Structures are given as C-alpha cells and as structure tokens.
Amino acid sequence: MQDDLMHDHSVRRTPTFSAGLPDTIDPRDLPSRVLRDTATLEEYTQETREGRIIKPVRSNVTGKIEDYDLVTFKIDDPENPKNWSKVRKWYITMVVAITCFVVAFDSSVITAGISQVAEEFHVGEIVALLTITVFVIGFGVGPMIFAPLSEMVGRRPVYGSTLLVAVLFLIPCAVAKNFATLVVCRAIAGIAFSAPMTLVGGTLADMWRNEERGVPMAAFSAAPFIGPAAGPLIGGFLSDAKGWRWLYWLQLILSGAVWVLITFTVPETYTPTLLARRAKRMRKETSNNRYVTEQDLDSRPLGEKLRLFLFRPFQLLFLEPIVLLLSIYMSILYGLLYMFFIA
Numbered sequence: 001m002q003d004d005l006m007h008d009h010s011v012r013r014t015p016t017f018s019a020g021l022p023d024t025i026d027p028r029d030l031p032s033r034v035l036r037d038t039a040t041l042e043e044y045t046q047e048t049r050e051g052r053i054i055k056p057v058r059s060n061v062t063g064k065i066e067d068y069d070l071v072t073f074k075i076d077d078p079e080n081p082k083n084w085s086k087v088r089k090w091y092i093t094m095v096v097a098i099t100c101f102v103v104a105f106d107s108s109v110i111t112a113g114i115s116q117v118a119e120e121f122h123v124g125e126i127v128a129l130l131t132i133t134v135f136v137i138g139f140g141v142g143p144m145i146f147a148p149l150s151e152m153v154g155r156r157p158v159y160g161s162t163l164l165v166a167v168l169f170l171i172p173c174a175v176a177k178n179f180a181t182l183v184v185c186r187a188i189a190g191i192a193f194s195a196p197m198t199l200v201g202g203t204l205a206d207m208w209r210n211e212e213r214g215v216p217m218a219a220f221s222a223a224p225f226i227g228p229a230a231g232p233l234i235g236g237f238l239s240d241a242k243g244w245r246w247l248y249w250l251q252l253i254l255s256g257a258v259w260v261l262i263t264f265t266v267p268e269t270y271t272p273t274l275l276a277r278r279a280k281r282m283r284k285e286t287s288n289n290r291y292v293t294e295q296d297l298d299s300r301p302l303g304e305k306l307r308l309f310l311f312r313p314f315q316l317l318f319l320e321p322i323v324l325l326l327s328i329y330m331s332i333l334y335g336l337l338y339m340f341f342i343a
Contacts, residue, residue: 068297069290071279073271079278081207081269089207092266093216096200097223099163099258103193104227105234106170106251107135111341112235113244120244121179128179129342131186136338138190143198148309150199154273155206156266162195163259170255174248193255196262197224206269225337232341 073080081089110117110131118128142162150158169189176182204216235247268274275293282291298305316323 068292071275071282071291071293073275079274081271081274082209084207090216092207092269093204093219095258095261095266096196096203097220099159099196099262100200100220100223101227102254102258103196104224105231106193106227106255107132107139107190108228108231108338108341109235109251110244110247111232113239113247114342116239116244117179117182121182123179130183132338132342134183134187135190135193136334138187138192139194139197142191142194144310144313146195147198147202147313148306150195150202150270151272151309152305154268154270155199155203156262156268158195158199159266160259160263162192163255163262165189166192167252167255167259170248170252174245174252203269206271228337228341 076083078084114125114128114131117123117131118125121128146158146162166189169185169192172185173182173189176185200220201217204213204220208216234250238246238250268277272293272295276295279291279293279296283289300308317327318324
C-alpha cells in the first residue's frame, strides 16, 4: 500500500468535512493540495472530522516522525469569529471603521493651522506643509511592517500598540517648541496610524463571510474619505477660536478614545492566532504536546516567512494589472484630495 502511495503522485488531501454537501458534488473533486513530484509520505496528512492527523509528520522541533492532534475550528464553533453574533460583529466593524475615520481626520485637520505654524516657527508655508507630507508618507511606509506583523502575532496587539504610540507622539506635537519636533513627531505618528488603515480589511474578512461582506466593507471604505473631508472644516473653526495647538489636542482626545475602544472592547479576530491560543491552552491542560495548529507544522524559517510577507504586496502590485490600475487610480484621488486641502 505504501509503495502504491509513493508512486502515485496525484494523491489529494482528503477534505476535513464533507457533511452537508449537495448530492451532485463528489468530495474528491473539491479543491485540495496536490503532492509535488518529489513528495514524501511525511507531506501527506489526512484529517478526520475531529481534526486528528492520521499520518505521522516530521516534527519541526525534534526532527523525528511524530503523531499530532490538529487543532481546528469545528462546525458552529463559538470561538470562530465568523460564527459570532451579528450584533458583536457589527460593533467591532463600527469601532474599526470609526478608528479609520479618526486616523484620516488627523491627517488633514492641521491644514487649517498651517499659516499659524509657519508664523510661530518662522518658516514658509510651503515648509510648514511638511507636517502633512510626512504624515501621509507614513501611511505608505507603515503597512509594509504592520501587515506581515499582524499575520505573525495577530491583529489586536498591532492595533493596540501602534495606536498607543501614535497617541503618545501627538503630545509633543501639541507642545512643540520648534518646527523640527513637530515634523519628526508627525512622521512617527503617521507611521503608527497607518496600522488601522491597513488591518481593518483583514479584520472584516476574519469575521464576515463572502456573501455578508459588502455592507461592512462599504462602511469601512467611506471612512478614509469622510475623515479627510471633515478635518479642514472642523479644524478651521477650532484654529480660529483656540489656535493651532488645539488641533493636536483634539487629535489626542479622539485618538485616545478609539485606542481605549480598540484595546479594551475589540477581541482578537485572526484565526491562526486564535487556534494557536487554543492549542497552547490544550497543551497546558493535558500536559500533552501533540496538540498543534497547521502553522506549527509549517517548517519554513522565520526569515523566509518575512520575505514572503514583504514581497507579496509588490508581486500583486506589479503582476496583477487590476491591482496596479486601481492603485494608480486611488493614488490620483488621494493626491487630488490633499492638494485641495492645501490649495
């Protein structure tokens, strides 16, 4: 039997669940992983309904052939974010959408105080616009770090830590004694604030199924455009009444509020992180190291994973025409939007 399997390189991975499939669909025809021509039996794992791996797998730690119990979500698992109640999912959706609104608002609200900044620090208005430029540049730099990081440690730690950094660096902006302090702190805040803009799409995909995702995505997509449009309007009244420093105090108040909401009311939604926690809990409760997740069985080194995460966005950008065209289109829209703010 083993000889037959080793010579048959078209062996397919058996689906974990086949219950509930229409009678016209053969489970063997479902999409599955095909073994490479140089495949070995260690690569072929067959899962049962309970999530147990039948075939032995080589351990990434000991290098020996060992049996594992694969930790997965079961049908209607209450810990699966896609099975959460609609009320809970909509609450999380609105919190992250409001966070995106606040971040986008922070990027443009200071346009109303540019002339006051230039006058106080004795710089030209063109130079004073650096406070906006470096912030928006941070939006482009941050995602290259935070997107792959969220796939390694989860969404929640990245949300909480980056928003906290951004909030802390708004304080030096509000009390800045020189222009250099203002520019540097705005740059750091921009990089940190880019995380929510990057992760919200993934958070929504974690919770909502494909057929449910339209309206939540629309709510999120509106935030990056409503926020910048509202910023100059509110900032104009505030800067005239209280001065340009209050533009940063307002950012601090709003950003601090969404940081509290994200940190203390929004749970982790990334499936691999949730399963890793479950596996860790099961290993601790049973004193049995057989409980693992699919990510635990991934033998790729950390450097290779990071390289994959970092290069994947550029592969999509330059190898997928639709992604390239939409990126150019959105760049033009964003550029025009901020040009109108500073005109």
